Each structure stands twice: as C-alpha cells, then as structure tokens.
Amino acid sequence: MIYSTELIKGTLKTIVLKMLEDNKKMYGYEITQRVKELTSDKIQLTEGALYPTLHALEAEGLLTTEIEYIGKRVRKYYSLSPNGKTKSKERVNELAEFMDTMKFLLDIKTKLA
Amino acid sequence: MIYSTELIKGTLKTIVLKMLEDNKKMYGYEITQRVKELTSDKIQLTEGALYPTLHALEAEGLLTTEIEYIGKRVRKYYSLSPNGKTKSKERVNELAEFMDTMKFLLDIKTKLA
C-alpha cells in the first residue's frame, strides 16, 4: 500500500529534517530513495514536493548547501544548520506527540456519557 | 501544547469519520468540542475547516444529515452512510499504519551502510 499523499501533508518538512539529522549530509534525490527504502516503498516523496521544500528550509536558515560534481553531473548536498538541528528535534518531538494523540483518538471505542 | 495545524492537515476527514463511527450521530460544533476534550485541548478544530469538510463528506455520499431544532436554534446532525462506514474503517486503518511507518522513520538512529 502506498499512502495517500494527503497523509504526508504536513509531515514532509519533518521527514526531511529527520533524515538530515541522521545522515549529516544528503542530496535531494538521495532523500527520496532513502525514505522509499526505509518505508518499503510506502512513502514515495515526489520531486515536485521535495525540491521546493528543501529550498524553503534553506530560505528559513535551517539548511546549508554545498555543490558537488559527480563527473559532469551536479549534486546539491544539504546539511542542518545549528538552527536546523534545534528545529529538527522540536519538529520530531511534536510529530511523535501528535501521533500518540492521534492513536488515542482513533482507538476510542467507548462513548462518553 | 497545541499542535501546529500543519500536522492536522490530511487527518481531518479521518478524525471526523472516526468520531461519527464511535457516536452514530453528531453535529459540527459537538465534534469540535469532543475532539478538544478527548485530546486535552491539544487538537482544536476550527469551524472554517470543519464545516466545509462535513459538506464535502456529505457530497461524497459518506454522510447523511438530519436537522433538529433546539428551541429556535438549528442543529445539523451527521451520521455515516453505509459507504461512510466502510470508508471510515479504511481511512482509520490507513492512518494507523501510516503512523506506525512514521514512528519507525523518526526513530531511525543508525546510518545504513
């Protein structure tokens, strides 16, 4: 099952920050592949969503970039800035808490009086 | 902590369906209050988001409505249609699975070789 992209809305930035927290330095295409791999193809980030998000995070000062050439092909590596590291932890914590809350909400079986 | 509404994006329809699955019959304002109560104020649905969502679910044939008057004040009760019941279970399952996947993703500490 591939998750309806509706669900991924709102979590993309957090996913990106977390990937960079765990891997120091990644390029866009690599992030899509890593997430696909880690989720057994269940989360497939589209480039049309990812690249604008990376640009936005960079504009917010959370990411820094360095260009590398592999042969003639360009790669743009992203890393967390100091602010990005802080923000990443915040975001991941918030999302984890949110998911706990949602799990509770979805498991409610009894009607309250 | 009130969750940044960014996180709620994409989960609103599922929350509404689930509330109706558990309570048979609810009106809009009641849903906002129930969710607020169940989440200790952490998820606060706005009316500007909720009412259009209810209308959309009704247009999709997932909800049915009945009007009731409390004094002179109107109340619009929503219930799951047969299709709505099926859809609700699908959505809740998908969201539960998605959250498991996300938890896994957020807990990854080690870099893969």
Add this chain to the structure above:
DNA sequence: TTTAATACATCAGATTCTTATGTATCTTTG
C-alpha cells in the same frame, strides 16, 4: 541505441487550511 536511472528545477492547477466575517440564539454574570 534506446530505455531507465540519476539529478536538478519550475509551474499551473487542485486541495485544504487559516482567519475573518456574518447571522442568530441562549446562558451567565456583574
């Protein structure tokens, strides 16, 4: 040699949410 994979990017259109506004009734409180 042509298809697929790698790697970047942009953009029109769709969807969905926020915030504000509007209407109206009922309850509480100073």
Add this chain to the structure above:
DNA sequence: CAAAGATACATAAGAATCTGATGTATTAAA
C-alpha cells in the same frame, strides 16, 4: 437587565502545500 460568552450554523479571500506535468542533462544498462 445589559453585556459578554457560549452555542451553532455558514461563507470566502488569501495562504500554504501538494500533484502531475514538463524541462534539461548526464550516466548506466539492456
């Protein structure tokens, strides 16, 4: 009793974010 707050519906402009398409270019595989 008047004002404020709670109850209860609804719409709409603007913002944010994603989809799906399109574009360019290099490298690897079939």
